[in-house]
Structure formats: C-alpha cells, structure tokens
Amino acid sequence: MRRLILALTLLLPSMAFAASGGLERLSADNDIMDKASLQAGAKLFVNYCMGCHSAQYVRFQRIGKDLGLSEEELKQNLMFSAEKVGETMTIAMDNDDAERWFGVMPPDLSVIARARGTDWLYTYMLTFYLDPSRPMGVNNLVFKDVGMPHVLWERQGWQKPVYKTVTDDKGNTHQVVIGVDLVDKTDEAKAKADQYKKDVRDLVNFLEYIGEPAKLERHRLGWKVILFLVIFLGFAYVLKKEYWRDVH
Numbered sequence: 001m002r003r004l005i006l007a008l009t010l011l012l013p014s015m016a017f018a019a020s021g022g023l024e025r026l027s028a029d030n031d032i033m034d035k036a037s038l039q040a041g042a043k044l045f046v047n048y049c050m051g052c053h054s055a056q057y058v059r060f061q062r063i064g065k066d067l068g069l070s071e072e073e074l075k076q077n078l079m080f081s082a083e084k085v086g087e088t089m090t091i092a093m094d095n096d097d098a099e100r101w102f103g104v105m106p107p108d109l110s111v112i113a114r115a116r117g118t119d120w121l122y123t124y125m126l127t128f129y130l131d132p133s134r135p136m137g138v139n140n141l142v143f144k145d146v147g148m149p150h151v152l153w154e155r156q157g158w159q160k161p162v163y164k165t166v167t168d169d170k171g172n173t174h175q176v177v178i179g180v181d182l183v184d185k186t187d188e189a190k191a192k193a194d195q196y197k198k199d200v201r202d203l204v205n206f207l208e209y210i211g212e213p214a215k216l217e218r219h220r221l222g223w224k225v226i227l228f229l230v231i232f233l234g235f236a237y238v239l240k241k242e243y244w245r246d247v248h
C-alpha cells in the first residue's frame with residue numbers, strides 16, 4: 001500500500017503538467033541501439049542543424065567509432081567544414097550575427113536530449129505551424145514564440161494550427177491553439193509527413209546518443225567513488241582496531 005501511495009505521489013507532477021498544458025506529448029519511441037537509425041540521424045543533423053547549432057562536446061571520431069563508420073565514410077558523409085576526425089562538432093556562427101538574425105544564439109545541442117527529454121524533442125520537431133505574426137512565419141506547440149525557423153518544412157510540408165475556443169473567468173472567449181494539421185491533405189503529402197516522422201525519430205535518436213557518452217562517464221565515475229568509499233572504510237576499520245588495541 002505504501003508503495004502504491006509513493007508511486008502515485010511520483011506521478012502527480014506529470015499529471016498536473018498534462019492537465020495544465022492541455023497538449024499531449026508525442027512519444028519518440030527511439031532506440032539508441034539501432035545503428036542505422038543513428039547514422040541517418042547523424043546525417044540529418046550535420047545537413048540541417050549544424051548550420052546554426054553546434055554539438056561542441058562531440059568528436060567526429062567518437063561518432064565514427066560508435067556508429068561503425070570508417071574515417072573515409074565520416075569525411076564523406078558527415079564532415080563538411082571539419083578536417084580532422086579528432087575535431088568536435090563546432091560551427092562558425094558568430095554570436096552577434098545570430099542575435100541579429102534570430103534574436104537569440106541557437107543553443108549547443110550536445111546535451112539537449114537530457115535537458116528536454118526525447119519525447120519533448122520529438123514533439124517539438126513535429127509541431128511547427130504557420131503563424132504569420134511571428135518573424136520566422138512559424139510558431140511551435142511546445143515552444144511558444146520560438147525563434148527557430150521550421151528548417152525541415154520541405155520534408156514535412158506546412159501545418160496549420162487547430163484552435164479551440166475557451167471562456168475565461170470573466171466570460172471572455174479566446175482562441176487557443178490545441179493542435180496542428182497538415183495544410184495539404186493529399187495522400188502524397190500524408191505519406192511525406194509520415195516519412196518525416198521517421199526522420200525525426202532518427203534525429204532525436206542521434207541527439208539522445210550524443211548526450212549519452214557523458215552519462216556513461218558519470219556512471220563510471222559513480223562506481224569509482226563507491227569503490228573508493230568501500231576501500232576507505234576498510235582502512236578506517238583497520239585503523240580503528242589499531243588505535244583501540246592499547247586502550248582495551
């Protein structure tokens with residue numbers, strides 16, 4: 001019974017979020033053990049994201065090793081500006097330019113999957129919608145007034161917002177965006193949008209993977225600390241015995 005109560009208390013914050021946000025998170029359902037997906041995600045990342053975002057803690061070499069790509073394949077498929085495989089995924093964009101263009105510097109994405117979670121990233125990439133009032137012409141369901149353009153619109157097709165009318169305490173009605181819908185409803189457009197979901201899954205998979213090495217490092221360090229404590233305890237015990245021998 002106590003376990004049940006504990007489990008329920010842990011669930012509460014997420015339920016509260018679901019109730020207040022009103023928007024359902026989509027499930028990324030990605031698998032970081034799937035190498036083909038990671039390779040596809042890496043390719044999308046360097047082609048479509050690295051114009052603006054870096055992943056400065058990630059080395060090409062490491063990606064090659066983990067994803068099973070030779071140095072040649074790395075150079076041909078993933079490295080456009082970098083020259084040596086030992087380099088990290090940095091970009092040339094300058095802070096001032098970025099602020100002029102987007103109002104904000106696009107953040108480094110090395111650990112974004114840990115900061116936001118994979119479901120959030122998946123939902124984010126899938127819910128850009130047309131909004132003429134915004135400088136980039138788009139808004140986003142999970143990132144209100146986002147400064148990023150919908151860089152993959154050609155792969156997804158445009159989406160328009162779905163509104164719901166709500167009445168506030170004072171009896172005024174407002175239109176709120178509760179979802180998105182494809183503008184083009186042809187079978188061809190739908191098939192394209194479905195393929196885009198797969199692409200985004202690969203992309204999110206890659207983002208989760210690049211956030212992982214640091215996680216692995218932390219686990220490894222954790223074990224070292226515990227091992228140290230255990231050994232230290234042994235020493236402390238021997239010392240204690242040594243000190244007390246004369247007293248007894």
Ligand code: HEC
Binds near residue numbers: 044
């Ligand atoms: C043309 C420049 C540009 C490109 C290309 C671009 N982004 Fe962005 N991105 C931005 C900007 C600017 C922001 C900051 C938005 C803000 O804070 O309003 C951003 C924000 C983000 C965020 C949210 C970060 C946060 O604060 O939590 C994610 C995730 C993201 N981008 C992912 C991507 C991915 C994945 C790609 C490649 C498919 C990509 N971006 C391509 C400009 C870009």
